[in-house]
Amino acid sequence: MFMRKVERQQYLRSLINQNSIERQEDFVRLLTRDGIEVTQATISRDIKEMQLVKVPSDGGGYHYSLPVQKQLDTQKKLKRTLNDAFVSLDSQEKMVVVHVQPGSGPALATLISQMNLEDLFCAIGDDSTVLAICRSVDGADIFKETITNLLDN
Known part of the structure; x- marks a missing residue:
């Protein structure tokens, strides 16, 4: 399924709210699971445009968050x-x-x-x-x- 950028970025926000996402590949995997075709390069551009930041996770490591x-x-x-x-x-x-x-x-x-x-x-x-x-x-x-x-x- 194709999704416009605005819709995709809103969907990425909801994924951040519901999951601890550590890598761009995690976004791609979750979107693909939900039937949305997207490339890692597209996710990379979305992360930059949305100004997502990595913050420390409770269990160690880092995950994406809104600024x-x-x-x-x-x-x-x-x-x-x-x-x-x-x-x-x-x-x-x-x-x-x-x-x-x-x-x-x-x-x-x-x-x-x-x-x-x-x-x-x-x-x-x-x-x-x-x-x-x-x-x-x-x-x-x-x-x-x-x-x-x-x-x-």
């Missing part, structure tokens, strides 16, 4: 979007629902995904709702606390 400044900028955007659009927050076990003003859901879900939160499995947004699915019940509590802390009180 810290981009995460800080994303957090600022997330905080601003939440404060402009937030309606309510609720949870059930591993799932957290953030209700927002109409039209804000997709942007908020994207910003939440870009935060690379360890306990977050995925965030899905429609017009006025974001569903965050966390890896554990404790992760859902941490996620709710993160969102609450970003809101101006």
Whole structure:
């Protein structure tokens, strides 16, 4: 399957969130597994354009991550979007629902995904709702606390 650069780079972000990726070949292998044909040279260009950096892994070695400044900028955007659009927050076990003003859901879900939160499995947004699915019940509590802390009180 062919994937445009913008879509591929968004997919690479999600792979970084879900996997510890140590080498460019790991990106190629994961994309190929998912039916996306890509060369190592393309991945190399994507890494440069996305300004990915290698950071120390907990178990030793290094893995790819989004640049810290981009995460800080994303957090600022997330905080601003939440404060402009937030309606309510609720949870059930591993799932957290953030209700927002109409039209804000997709942007908020994207910003939440870009935060690379360890306990977050995925965030899905429609017009006025974001569903965050966390890896554990404790992760859902941490996620709710993160969102609450970003809101101006």
